[in-house]
Amino acid sequence: MSNSTEATSGVTTWNIDPAHTTVEFSVKHLMISTVRGHFGAVTGTIALDEANPLNSTVTAEIDVTSIDTRQAQRDEHLRSADFFDVAQFPSIKFTSTRVERDGDHYDVIGNLTIRDVTKEVVLHTSDEGRAGDPWGGQRAAFSATTKVDRRDFGLTYNQVLETGGVMVGTDIKISLEIQAVKA
Template sequence: MSIEIPGYRSGTWVLDPAHSEVTFSVRHMMISKVRGTFGVKEATLIAPENPLEAKVEAKVDVSSIDTKDEGRDAHLRSADFFDVENHPVMTFTSTGTRVQNGDFLVDGDLTIRGITKPVTFEFDFGGFGKDPQGNYKAGASATAVIDREEFGLTWNAALETGGVLVGKEVTIGLDLQGALQV
């Protein structure tokens, strides 16, 4: 099976970290959400003629976590959560690409804290075009929901009003821009 994506070009695409971001959100006290970002260390997309045969590899700098609260960020870097000293990078390696009910899905292995689990990202292509320097660029957004406890992120605190401080489900968001290598 093959699909048509207007403007798609095969080749090696490299992520532009200055125009890309990894975000997350998780329930806090079960009444609101905490949002944060990570810096993308590197990502490469090998895109053959058939987009459904594409392969993605990405690395995220876990120490770059930013929730706009230095104390919380330090706690998230600690062994209670990401254990950045022992696990400084989170990785994603695709295992397949497919279209389901009109949605473009990328399946892969996500590794956090040395624990690897399968995850599916739903992609939305923003489009393709040339920048002012003549570089061919692509943009996309993607989302996935994970259970943080499956990745060893189990720290929590019970609340006296019931419930817990940190929710289990984490929504991961990607806003990506990459350049076709020539």
């Protein structure tokens, strides 16, 4: 029945492949340099309407405990109540609400939930194509970027420096490289 529905509606379901998906972020540190990190555990589904991409939907969930900035002490601090508070809020969630065309690209607009605070964000996306894999499956790839103010999600920890600046910037740049397997 799903094949019939798929053929009629033109919607295909793609499951995010965590082994081939990267969720990266960057933030200013000491107001002069950029610290980068990523989340290693992401799952989700893309319901892609090839005939009319504006009807597509995306849901994703990130395991916040998988944060990695290549510095164990910083990662533990980011998992603490000062930042993500993984004991109470172990995941970040995204659910799209609509898709809009932006020239040759699409904006996926949706609700991002961090620390039980939900805000609308715009993911500026690119469809990177489709390919068969060596195991007989079909793969799709997408990239996306956005920027959020961490304070909007209750991530307010900071430390004032002697020079008058702050230790951690407020703007977080997020970059996604998603590979998904056709269900």
